[in-house]
Amino acid sequence: MDRKQVNTVTPIDVEAVRRDFPVLERKIHGVPLVYLDNAATSQKPAAVIEAMNRFYRQENSNVHRGIHALSEESTADYEAARKKLAKFIHAKSRREIVFTRNATESINLVAYSWGLDNLHPGDEVLITEMEHHANIVPWQQICRRTGATLRYVPITPQGYLDLSTLDNLLTEKTKLFAFTAMSNVFGTIPPVKMLVEKAHAVGALTLVDGAQAVSHMPVDVRALDCDFLAFSAHKMCGPTGIGALYGKAALLNKMSPFLTGGDMILSVWMDHATWNEIPHKFEAGTPAIAEAIGFGAAVDYLNSIGGMEAIHHYEQEMITAAMTALQDIEGLRMIGPPPADRGGLVSFVMDGLHPHDIAAVLDQDGIAVRAGYHCAQPLHDRLNIHATTRASFYFYNLPSEIDLLVQSLQRAQKLFGR
Amino acid sequence: MDRKQVNTVTPIDVEAVRRDFPVLERKIHGVPLVYLDNAATSQKPAAVIEAMNRFYRQENSNVHRGIHALSEESTADYEAARKKLAKFIHAKSRREIVFTRNATESINLVAYSWGLDNLHPGDEVLITEMEHHANIVPWQQICRRTGATLRYVPITPQGYLDLSTLDNLLTEKTKLFAFTAMSNVFGTIPPVKMLVEKAHAVGALTLVDGAQAVSHMPVDVRALDCDFLAFSAHKMCGPTGIGALYGKAALLNKMSPFLTGGDMILSVWMDHATWNEIPHKFEAGTPAIAEAIGFGAAVDYLNSIGGMEAIHHYEQEMITAAMTALQDIEGLRMIGPPPADRGGLVSFVMDGLHPHDIAAVLDQDGIAVRAGYHCAQPLHDRLNIHATTRASFYFYNLPSEIDLLVQSLQRAQKLFGR
Amino acid sequence: MDDFFRANIIDYYEHPRHYGHLENPDIVYHDVNPTCGDEITIELKIEDGIVKDSAFTGHGCSISQASTSMMMEDIQGKSLDELRTWGKKEILDLLGIEIGPVRIKCALLPLKALKAGVWGLESSVDDEDDDL
Amino acid sequence: MDDFFRANIIDYYEHPRHYGHLENPDIVYHDVNPTCGDEITIELKIEDGIVKDSAFTGHGCSISQASTSMMMEDIQGKSLDELRTWGKKEILDLLGIEIGPVRIKCALLPLKALKAGVWGLESSVDDEDDDL
Numbered sequence A, B: 001m002d003r004k005q006v007n008t009v010t011p012i013d014v015e016a017v018r019r020d021f022p023v024l025e026r027k028i029h030g031v032p033l034v035y036l037d038n039a040a041t042s043q044k045p046a047a048v049i050e051a052m053n054r055f056y057r058q059e060n061s062n063v064h065r066g067i068h069a070l071s072e073e074s075t076a077d078y079e080a081a082r083k084k085l086a087k088f089i090h091a092k093s094r095r096e097i098v099f100t101r102n103a104t105e106s107i108n109l110v111a112y113s114w115g116l117d118n119l120h121p122g123d124e125v126l127i128t129e130m131e132h133h134a135n136i137v138p139w140q141q142i143c144r145r146t147g148a149t150l151r152y153v154p155i156t157p158q159g160y161l162d163l164s165t166l167d168n169l170l171t172e173k174t175k176l177f178a179f180t181a182m183s184n185v186f187g188t189i190p191p192v193k194m195l196v197e198k199a200h201a202v203g204a205l206t207l208v209d210g211a212q213a214v215s216h217m218p219v220d221v222r223a224l225d226c227d228f229l230a231f232s233a234h235k236m237c238g239p240t241g242i243g244a245l246y247g248k249a250a251l252l253n254k255m256s257p258f259l260t261g262g263d264m265i266l267s268v269w270m271d272h273a274t275w276n277e278i279p280h281k282f283e284a285g286t287p288a289i290a291e292a293i294g295f296g297a298a299v300d301y302l303n304s305i306g307g308m309e310a311i312h313h314y315e316q317e318m319i320t321a322a323m324t325a326l327q328d329i330e331g332l333r334m335i336g337p338p339p340a341d342r343g344g345l346v347s348f349v350m351d352g353l354h355p356h357d358i359a360a361v362l363d364q365d366g367i368a369v370r371a372g373y374h375c376a377q378p379l380h381d382r383l384n385i386h387a388t389t390r391a392s393f394y395f396y397n398l399p400s401e402i403d404l405l406v407q408s409l410q411r412a413q414k415l416f417g418r
Numbered sequence C, D: 001m002d003d004f005f006r007a008n009i010i011d012y013y014e015h016p017r018h019y020g021h022l023e024n025p026d027i028v029y030h031d032v033n034p035t036c037g038d039e040i041t042i043e044l045k046i047e048d049g050i051v052k053d054s055a056f057t058g059h060g061c062s063i064s065q066a067s068t069s070m071m072m073e074d075i076q077g078k079s080l081d082e083l084r085t086w087g088k089k090e091i092l093d094l095l096g097i098e099i100g101p102v103r104i105k106c107a108l109l110p111l112k113a114l115k116a117g118v119w120g121l122e123s124s125v126d127d128e129d130d131d132l
Ligand SMILES: Cc1ncc(COP(=O)(O)O)c(C=O)c1O
Pocket: A262, A284, A285, A286, A287, B039, B040, B102, B103, B104, B105, B132, B134, B135, B180, B182, B183, B184, B209, B211, B212, B232, B243, B375
């Protein structure tokens, strides 16, 4: 993604921002919580929690159908949230935002709805070796069902995409190129706009997995010109239970529905049905109404504290500091590119210490990190690593929390006699 | 469903229960809210709202993977909710409960996962003319994709299933019989257990649409012996954004996954993947964690106020009183069976008054009802009705609200000069 | 919503103007509001890009029927070029009331039918809401 | 979790008992904990329904490896009939600590391997949690 110069952004007032997050007052085993598992899910500010409370306490009702005050209020708020999201990622129209359960379902929607109708034997779907399982398994499945072939852009040992392979891999056979805009293991931020251009040059569509990127940096679907973008609310201060799929209107209009039932139909006869207009065509049954409202409130919140440019800027500072500090720990090896080419997360291995045990020791010190494959097993296989420990930052993390992380890692080494 | 004698249940303390629902303090156009749109979605007690608040404020984290305190707490609470639901519908095991977005997705899951693999040209799927679109359109779609044939059990003008047709319709060709346990238009409660038996006798599986029934009466999947049961949290005091699919473990084990991605896999290689055990095999990506916890709290709440037997008993009283009162309004015609054979909802038409206009007048008096097809267009077509107005009750509705309904309907008649 | 039934909507609903059929209409277009079953068929007589006559048949709620009747009345003598620019605002001005997000579809049904019938525009007429 | 590393788990992890291979084992079973990559292979020598010898190889976290080592040690001389009744409780007794819902899978890995390897039981060993 093209990162602009960020010298002019107003810095985030981290101390003030921390007070917006009730959970940050939590004590874990008697010590204050240090939450460094943000790539798995972010914490929620009171404003988001309260937006959903207000909905349930004051206007809860089903949407789109009711001719009564509560239903009109719910419908207006639900659709207003859609508009906020459209604006947040610079979509042309709110109709290009489909609410789903999470980024995973967004990708599955495209795989089933677009894939089942448009993939044929001989066709290829191109993904990369640094994808999350959410952007691998749906394509394996849909290729199996349609006879299409799944191919991978390889990664370099430094955690970059091996772009030299692109000209061979992107061909007329390629019908879709699906790739992440930020690796959840390396942190790598690939050149999204260039990848989209290259895909379009051979006539392939593009799906960008924005689960990490949309939460941590500015994403402009019109500037990137991507065809689909998948992301989740829960990683960007929003509630669980809701995600979004951005799709260009022209594509969404042409696609078959995915889930079917109430609300997504125009008319139903005994032997057939016709479809509602987009985005409703893709939203079957009672939607996640409170969650959409919470999602909208999360976008408002991110804008209110300074916006994505400022958040990305702060995270760049944090990851630079964190990687500098971790470098000094003997026997610790970080994977992925230098700070300038990544988002605010770092995965590492430590000699003689299993990631599970590292995470367990850290937990005793109140520090939450993640250990394992991070849903990216092919990437780990490629690097010949069993599992890694990952610390991932958000705008409410403090530089002092990096110090605590380092101390606790050193304690783990002592405990296991390394 | 077999309704037991309910003489011995402790009656619900409606006045006390109403205080549990913050929204019931709402004023609409200056008058107190009379919420009679419960079949669309129910209101939420403070206990459910607070359970989700507590999660977000104190332990929010992703589940199943994290080795830190918050993740262990979240995982434990998420799985505890599953157990509550399993118990609520008398499943054998918590593994038989799959969390989905709503009843609609639950049905789609079976249609895609079981249907794509098991339906072939010549096979038949049997549904009924009183189904909600959620239990019609997915079967139309999957029959279209597989070449199977969709057939309907007809309804009688009184709003019953025409059971005399069953012996002709249920044959060896029938692979699945999917039907509602309570019509959301007629209120009709069909003989579920008998229908399941008849289907099993020809070797067909059964899917029960429990979206209305599970919210309003006791449902025991083991007593009914149904193979699948679909329902939604939001209709039973729970949050939006979550529903459940019950499936017999032996069936779920055999079925292909539906949505794919993180958490539902066992291992992922570049060219294939293996699946996690049930129910996780069917839950891809970050689940609706807060919502599951809210769903569990809803079940606790329903049990705490007296249980489903008591709720059903109270609603029987209410619907009897309501239908008696509505009968006296000239030019008003109710559809569906007498109170003894239905749940707590009634749909009606009024001479010269369009349902939309009825609903709009009622709204001016603070009364929320629903007007339209109620997502059951084939039923309306069959009866040759354009649309109906529906009043649907829950355990927090008062007998006095029936009087307000009647008065407001009479006002509508005057306003439109009828 | 409050002045909903104080406006002359009920009057147009009970006594629809331009209800019925035209002889040899140039354009006949049938449209429905699937959420509730409102149905209308509009018939137009066009000469030199001007609406010479208009009529409708249908059934549905007071909003959809009054809105259609008022529109059929108002567009007489207007040019298609002008009508092409019509949006939500023009219809709400005719009706003279505020309308919530659900029933707006009833109110806009005749506009939707006009745009689809005359220009084949299938896109949603409330897209002007879409200023981001 | 607090006494996690006070127990002798680290000792078993660093100095695993019964690590290695048997000659002509009757049963060899490989199992993984896919969430984190814990892997073990257990090898058993069975005579008259009694575990005569046992060993394992593998890699993973301290919990999975210590749990496997302790179990290989403990089951020596026990009858398969007895082992068939083993559940979560027996393993936790061996480990001597409480374990949360996520890492319980690490602890139960050897039990899962035993049940799958000896009786072909693929069902989850923490199903006893399932008392509704
Ligand atoms: C009988 C019936 N089935 C299915 C549904 C669909 O439920 P949901 O919208 O929660 O998916 C409903 C609710 O509208 C219903 O009443």
